[in-house]
Amino acid sequence: MSALRIGTRGSALALWQSRRVAELIGSQPGSPPVELIQIRTEGDVRSDVPLWAVEGRAFFTKEIDRALLAKEVDIAVHSLKDLATRVEQGIELAAVLEREDPRDALIAAGQSLSLADLPKGARVGTSSLRRRAFLAHARPDIVPLDLRGNVPTRIEKLRQGEYDAIVLATAGLKRLGLERHIVAHLPAEAFPSAVSQGAIGICTRADDAEALRWLRPLDHLPTRLATTAERALLRRIEGGCQVPLGALATVDDGRLSLYAAVCSLDGAMMLRTRLSSAATLASAIALGESVADDLLTKGAGRIIEQQRGAVRSVAELP
Numbered sequence: 001m002s003a004l005r006i007g008t009r010g011s012a013l014a015l016w017q018s019r020r021v022a023e024l025i026g027s028q029p030g031s032p033p034v035e036l037i038q039i040r041t042e043g044d045v046r047s048d049v050p051l052w053a054v055e056g057r058a059f060f061t062k063e064i065d066r067a068l069l070a071k072e073v074d075i076a077v078h079s080l081k082d083l084a085t086r087v088e089q090g091i092e093l094a095a096v097l098e099r100e101d102p103r104d105a106l107i108a109a110g111q112s113l114s115l116a117d118l119p120k121g122a123r124v125g126t127s128s129l130r131r132r133a134f135l136a137h138a139r140p141d142i143v144p145l146d147l148r149g150n151v152p153t154r155i156e157k158l159r160q161g162e163y164d165a166i167v168l169a170t171a172g173l174k175r176l177g178l179e180r181h182i183v184a185h186l187p188a189e190a191f192p193s194a195v196s197q198g199a200i201g202i203c204t205r206a207d208d209a210e211a212l213r214w215l216r217p218l219d220h221l222p223t224r225l226a227t228t229a230e231r232a233l234l235r236r237i238e239g240g241c242q243v244p245l246g247a248l249a250t251v252d253d254g255r256l257s258l259y260a261a262v263c264s265l266d267g268a269m270m271l272r273t274r275l276s277s278a279a280t281l282a283s284a285i286a287l288g289e290s291v292a293d294d295l296l297t298k299g300a301g302r303i304i305e306q307q308r309g310a311v312r313s314v315a316e317l318p
Helices: 012-026 062-069 129-138 151-159 170-175 209-218 221-237 281-298 300-315
Strands: 004-008 034-038 075-079 091-096 104-108 123-126 143-146 165-169 200-205 245-252 255-263 270-278
Touching: 004 012, 004 062, 004 209, 012 034, 012 075, 012 151, 012 170, 012 200, 012 209, 062 075, 062 091, 062 200, 091 209, 091 221, 104 151, 104 170, 123 129, 123 151, 129 143, 129 245, 129 255, 151 165, 165 170, 200 209, 221 245, 221 255, 221 281, 245 281, 255 281, 255 300, 270 281, 281 300
Parallel strands: 004 034, 004 075, 123 143, 123 165
Antiparallel strands: 075 200, 091 200, 104 165, 245 255, 255 270
């Protein structure tokens, strides 16, 4: 029986995620052996610039997807928040694993136990434009600083005094056994997470029946519904990681609810909306699009265009 080859980034978190997928495949009776193949992506190579200042999308996924289409690997494992809302032709998002805690987490030096406890003018590290915007809304005095590197590297930079606090995804910290560093979870209402944050997406070629056979049983329907709504929202707004948009969908008692917010980079304007629908895949897509339309009606387009102008200005610097 031929091994299923999983394409993965080489970071500790990416390897954890891919090993988890390999474990789940291996738990099925009669499953084939699984091999991990590490692939460097643009996001790994371009570590000298802020992610939000890099033009284009799919910084952490496109090289792996190209290997998938070239039949160099059979499966691609991604943090779903990194995957473009329109997947490459010939690729199928075959499964979405059950979501880990989607909230952002604050890690702080000293005695700070919450965002409010941080000293005036605190230096806060983040790689996310979304987090910068929502931090500016909650604490206009905070000084945002760019933060790159894998999760352990970012924590080490905080320990060495480069920042007073940093903001990371709770899911990644928990998966790496680093949740002990968390001093507070940022509330979803004020700090809605990135689209699909905490979810793992597994792709394969749309015509690869053998891979699909082992992946489809791993799909977690509530997470699939929630992330489908969030991704439809992002697709309608036509954004990527450079858009200061946060969203979180939940499934409860047969209903799917989607909360989303867009915030200006200076934190001065924050637009919110929440809608719900039946918990079906077709309804999830329509729900995401309706939430996007509502935000755009309220003025989200102006905020997004302002932000894109700022990104273009940075990209044009020598």
